[in-house]
Amino acid sequence: MTNLPMLGLTHGNRSAVTCHLKCDSQCSRPDPNPSTEPTFAEIAGRQLSRRAVLAGGGALAAAAALPVVWPERAAAAPRPGDAGPLAFTGIAPVSEEADTLAVPAGYQWTPILRWGDPLFASSPAFNPNRPDAQAQALQFGYNNDYLDILVDPRGRTGLLCCNHEYTNRPIMFPPTAGADEEAEVLRTLMAAHGFSVVELERRARRQPWRYVRGGRRNRRITASTTFRVTGPAAGSPLLRTAADPTGRRVAGTFGNCSGGTTPWGTILSGEENFQGYFRADPAARGSKRYGLTNTPSVYGWEKIDPRFDATTSAYANEPHRFGYIVEIDPSDPSSTPRKHTAMGRFKHEGANVRVDRDGTVAAYMGDDERFDYLYKFVAKRKYRPGKSAAARRHNLTLLTEGDLYVARFSGEQRPDGDNLGRGAWVPLVLDGESTVPGMSVDEVLVFTREAADLVKATPMDRCEDVEPNPTTGKVYVACTNNTQRGVTAGKPGPDAANPRAGNKNGHVIELTEHRNRAGATSFSWNILLLCGDPADTAVQTYFAGWDGPVAPISCPDNVAFDTQGNLWISTDGAPGTIAKADGLFKVPLEGSERGHVQQFLAVPRDAETCGPVIHDTDDSVFVAVQHPGEEGTWAEPRSYFPDYVAAGQRPDRGDWRGPRPTVVQVTKKKR
Template structure:
């Protein structure tokens, strides 16, 4: 494992520790996409000429854009802000180790790293790293999260989340022998993956508690068998010495955002898988996916030969990661699936929309500078109901279908309702490759190369991509791209309007005729993030004060149709902690963004779940106090912050990533 980087902020607003551990210092290296011309494609200047350019905004013409109200939104616009009522909080200083909520609310951790999940789970003890113990305990650094109620009374639920990555420096003490360090590496490996945990409470509106030893409780780790399905399953490009059939992969890791399907399963994206491998830089796909022959971020190649892909026996092991995975939380004995039909990339996640006719579509982003926006249209239709036949059918919906990549244009409609239009370019069609020079298997395993070939639009790091199930509009979160418009890099364009985009933006897409399987769409810029009043910012047409926001990451919708945004890197100029924000999408309050909560020092806000009708908001608090060391921790979250107390003698002296519930007092 490499030495940790120096502390402080990187080119964006992230900590250098996050960049090293979470994405293998992707920002410090040349972007893997070298296929796009430095000047990119010209977006119609006519589309920009009628809109005043903001000072310092470059191509940012969206500030004068008029909010759109579609026919679908007639009822939605009357809802105005709606939803959970609260008094917004002020931004919290970035040195504060506190979880901050509005007046009249309280916060409680539901479950933390190391909490025992099973009756035979050992108690949490970070002074004695044990892979066997960690595989029976709650994992580290949750990103995607959902709370799925399972009975009519709302007193039972399943908590489902992924465990994205680990931070060895603050989790365990320095090893004194090689054997101790090897056990630490095995324990870190076991802290990745997924957790499914039963929850219970006495009545609605109260806080949840997790059930130790619950029937559905499950840990999925970097060694759990996953079945490949779809057209690339069994491909020679997926075969290794350990899996000569190319049909069973061991484990999942680097999982970021995700979504819960209408048929009750959970999807998650394998994102920064490249940082786990030592690979041959000359192998196909290595450069495009950021794989190198340097020591990996985690050092797993020291304890498991499959992570050294320079060996012929495991040359294809990296090809077995970078997929959308599907997990059935209701069946603890089920085998999780990796869907090759949905392509291979640094998947942020996938979110599903089902049209009235049963058409199933999943929207996905590739979280890398100058990579692309995708969608997958299933071949078969969704079947309603809970029958065994319907469930068996629906569990295969993401195994076959057509994969598309987005190409944006700045040409507007005649009525000037939108800033631009776009099209979904097919990469696969009717079970065959739609890209010249690529076989079907090559499209699905080297998806980035196929998207390069059809000249898709390079984006500013597509993070969460979610459809609003009330209006059908799709929201694309572009978290940042500090290389945009810099020397030798693609220039600004209409959907990516800012040079050296450190603060990110959100795009609003409307599919033609409101159909999820449409190949044409219209789009507008909804938010262009930054400090309040900063030149170049835009908040859906709202002209009053807003909360400062940067690096939007995960999003969610409440029952009133408002958008909730979690962040990963607040504006460095104001040095504030990350948080969760609410912004109306409709009516007079459209764009009026306010802050609901702030997470502790050096933490990221992840996986928001909004049960506003129940009076609850849930978030996963990832990497609190990440710049600390074992001997000098920077956070005591979540066990001491609430009371403002310091740990006593013999107490655990460090942070524990946790899932938190916020409720009214």
């Protein structure tokens, strides 16, 4: 692959290919956020832990400002293995060059679905030698990211729901002979994006799943599927194009990163790096703030579909129709998926819903860009429990109308001396009205980043997954990294919520809303983890006060919880920071084991760990293994995952076994 702007700019072995395909090499250009100052003063920090002082004393001295305060916790001797339904002994870190999927002793992994697997009775067999858009629209898509496994009441059937974030043409298909063949490749790539819903079955509980070809609920959603626009911005002139003069129907979804499953059984999916799919007028409103440029798009779809050339007046608004939370009903394959403008437009990592006892519904969202923001949406209507048709119809309206907030963090000291941070949810839309001077409601919801700039939200270190703990109600914010904080002239330096300059390893924030209510407009918070390798004395780390050995962890991305309330973290970018394969890690949040990070699995060469889904009472863990062998080529694969061949053996092109993004289940071995 040529024209990789991030070559020489990534850290360690982080792939410039991933940067190019996933986010249009955004880090090679100036950050879209024009903010130049922190939004609050740093506060004096206390000693983090004995390890932080011993291992990171130099960093602490250099940043007198480490501004946060974490309550000290008594150290406890680490225990071999782990307690709970899903007991395991943590694995050792795996080399970034290992083309293997490593799991703990006593466990096994098996694939459920791979790119190209046929989903319907009419689906053609997988054949990457002959790209075919119609075939791909009937097959499992590429680069699976958000994942959930919805188990039916009897436990032997269920649904697999999965995003397909982006594609990598050089390793998916062979070179073509001409323009017509390449146009079919582009159409096939469009069909490989989107979403899949696939039925599962198994013989009994605690047994591995297999997918059901031709299942009645099976569905593919692609970059061409019709979506309905909901919320206050639906029909706005800002969303109208030549193909849709109503501004109420959009073709397709793409760049879908993480997501969430709602209490009413639908799936939320976040449209993230949409800017790389368009050519656009850089002088148009929002172009600079969202990273749109007038250069050939990453995927070249403008060659086959005019709506991806937003430099024309007919499609100038097409980019405004992406960057939303979409909602999909997996139980009804005939339903029209929706894009919810009330939840704002930015580079959504995902959205995760919490419902209070009184029925208040809140959704937490991160904007995955350096120096962008953390958001919350609170629905106008209350959730209705129960499985009646009326309750379901009502709950399907919950995300169409409500209040939108952005987070502003502060470092105020609590009266009890337990120097935790404080914060406020600053309204952007409240009671159906814009609270941002000079911006209408539809402008706030289409140009949400601009609105958040105006109210002086706190620039963050790439808020990715943001999830409430179903056991405690506390909210956990995975900040993946930000190597430019305190490094780039004119950009914010460290602050209480983002305490490290040149933050290449990322951190996790633990947030408690006032009275633990979803509708609260204030919160307290603390740093749970400062990620990194504790053996690296040049890097300051902190693990919730835990002073025993921990697994090195870097670049937290997606998070999940088990039934015990433990946090599970999947990583994206560790090879570029700690030179270890990305993986899945468990972190207890309560008791003497709080902060004791253990690694559960590691993914193959060049891959990212996505999902994850933790069914601990069923002795099962599920992950989506995304972009294995990303830096390879069709002729020279860097991975053979998941269909490995014998060591040193190279399959010929007639028996293609290059890498295939795959959803994997990890189960206990039978004794």
